[in-house]
Amino acid sequence: xxxxxxxxxxxVAAASMVLVIVAVIYLASYLPRRAPLGVAVGLLVASxxxxxxxxxxxxxxxxxxxWRFFQVGRWALxxxxxxxxxxxxxxxxxxxxxxxxxxxxxLLVMFxxxxxxxxxxxxxxxQAPRPAAER
Amino acid sequence: MTAVAxxxxxxxxxxxxxxxxxxxxxxxxxxxxxxxxxxxxxASNELWALxxxxxxxxxxxxxxxxxxxxxxxxxIGRMSIPARIEFSxxxxxxxLLLIPTLVTMTLASGFQLxxxxxxxxxxxxxxxxxxxxxxxxxxxxxIALTYLEPANLAVLFExxxxxxxxxxxxxxxxxxxxxxxxxxxxQVATLVCxxxxxx
Numbered sequence: 218x219x220x221x222x223x224x225x226x227x228x229v230a231a232a233s234m235v236l237v238i239v240a241v242i243y244l245a246s247y248l249p250r251r252a253p254l255g256v257a258v259g260l261l262v263a264s265x266x267x268x269x270x271x272x273x274x275x276x277x278x279x280x281x282x283x284w285r286f287f288q289v290g291r292w293a294l295x296x297x298x299x300x301x302x303x304x305x306x307x308x309x310x311x312x313x314x315x316x317x318x319x320x321x322x323x324l325l326v327m328f329x330x331x332x333x334x335x336x337x338x339x340x341x342x343x344q345a346p347r348p349a350a351e352r
Numbered sequence: 353m354t355a356v357a358x359x360x361x362x363x364x365x366x367x368x369x370x371x372x373x374x375x376x377x378x379x380x381x382x383x384x385x386x387x388x389x390x391x392x393x394x395a396s397n398e399l400w401a402l403x404x405x406x407x408x409x410x411x412x413x414x415x416x417x418x419x420x421x422x423x424x425x426x427x428i429g430r431m432s433i434p435a436r437i438e439f440s441x442x443x444x445x446x447x448l449l450l451i452p453t454l455v456t457m458t459l460a461s462g463f464q465l466x467x468x469x470x471x472x473x474x475x476x477x478x479x480x481x482x483x484x485x486x487x488x489x490x491x492x493x494x495i496a497l498t499y500l501e502p503a504n505l506a507v508l509f510e511x512x513x514x515x516x517x518x519x520x521x522x523x524x525x526x527x528x529x530x531x532x533x534x535x536x537x538x539q540v541a542t543l544v545c546x547x548x549x550x551x
Contacts, residue, residue, distance in 0.1 A: 231498040238490040245463075246483045248472040289505065300456055303387070307394055307460060311467055332497050339502030340509045343520050 223281075224274040226338045230331045233267035236260045237327045244321065257320050264327045271334060282344035290337035294329070301329040369516060372441040374508045379449045390457050394464045402465040409457030410546070414539040416451070421533030428529060433518050437511065440525060444508050452501070459489065471549065478549055485545035492535045492542075500531040 240260035244252045308321050393401035424443075428436055466472045471482050507524045510516050 227498060227502070231494060234497065235490075235494055238494060242483070242486045242490055245472065245486060247474065248467070250474065285509070289509075296452075299387075300452075303391065303456065303460055306391070307464060310394060311464075335498055336502050336505055340506045343506055343510055343517075343524075 223278060223338075223342055226271055226274055227335055229267055229271045229274065230335045230338075233264045233271065234328060234331045234335075236264035236267070237324050237331070240264070240324050241321070244317065251317055254316055254320055257324075261320060261323055261327065264324075268327060268330060268334075275334075275338070280346050282341040282346050284348055285344040286337045286341035288337075289340045290333045293333035293336040297329040297332045301325040369437055369511050370441050372445060372508075372511070374445060374448070374505075374512065376445045376449060379446065383449055383453045386453050386457055390460050393461055397464070397468055399465075399468065402461045402468065405457050405461035406465050409454045409461065410542075413451070413454040413458050414536075414543065416454070417532055417536040417539050419536075420447075421529065421536030425529035425533055428525060433522070436525065437516070437518075437521065440507055440521065441511055444504055444528075448501075448504055448508065451496070455493075455496070481545050481548045485542060485549075488538055488541045488545060492538050495531055495535055495538075499527055500535065503527040503531070 237260070240257045243260070244257050246252070305322060305325055308318060313321060389401075390405050393405050428439060431439065463472075466482060470476055471479070473479065476482070503524045507521055507528065510520050510524065
């Protein structure tokens with residue numbers, strides 16, 4: 218089997234995404250009133266820290282199918298930017314404004330950044346480090 | 353249909369893999385149509401349109417999750433490796449487009465519907481059920497985006513290799529089917545929340 222030991226990128230990205238989801242549920246559960254932003258900002262910062270840790274873990278991986286990682290990651294990012302754009306549109310349409318909109322937007326950015334990392338990493342871990350044409 | 357010839361690779365015969373496209377391009381037009389419909393429904397705030405996309409998307413999403421997890425999954429598990437591969441090449445590309453589209457349709461229209469109907473308001477008597485449905489969807493989204501969709505995509509890339517590894521396909525398909533089963537079971541919780549809201 219071509220799978221080998223790699224850092225827990227999927228698990229860290231999942232934890233980052235869980236924090237985003239909890240923050241969104243927290244904010245949404247207060248609607249139409251404005252939720253106290255402290256908890257949501259804390260969750261957002263924690264999520265961003267985990268995302269940064271994940272990028273560092275990824276940067277240290279050697280002999281990895283980066284060509285496939287970036288190929289899948291690019292397209293997945295495009296798809297999830299469309300989805301995040303739709304959700305952002307709904308927020309703006311529903312007159313979410315000010316600091317709540319900023320926090321919601323940053324949470325969406327974290328969501329749209331984490332999913333492509335998970336997809337690209339899961340695909341690339343089973344691929345050869347170099348494309349067949351170069352081998 | 354072109355197929356990779358069955359050859360002996362080491363001690364394992366190389367499975368025949370029918371030609372397929374990871375992302376079925378023809379299906380993208382249906383995805384675009386569905387997404388455009390949801391955007392139009394949200395922009396118009398038309399109650400019927402929001403209800404339509406939420407009920408159709410949610411019904412199909414729930415039904416497909418339950419069907420894949422509890423009917424198709426066990427059947428795939430008992431298939432021979434070549435049959436499993438042939439089934440996967442036809443089934444998985446469709447799932448790659450279908451499920452994210454249905455999820456987007458259901459959640460986007462559902463949120464707008466809840467907002468328009470006042471269900472999101474904390475003063476709504478069944479607001480707790482709305483928050484419960486957020487939590488169930490949050491858990492399902494985490495499982496689906498972390499394990500189900502990546503397994504779906506990774507299987508397709510493995511099948512595209514000149515020499516696909518049967519063990520990798522088997523492992524990823526098991527992950528796909530088990531997580532579909534888990535999200536299917538969680539859909540029952542969604543059904544409880546939704547029927548509590550509607551009753």
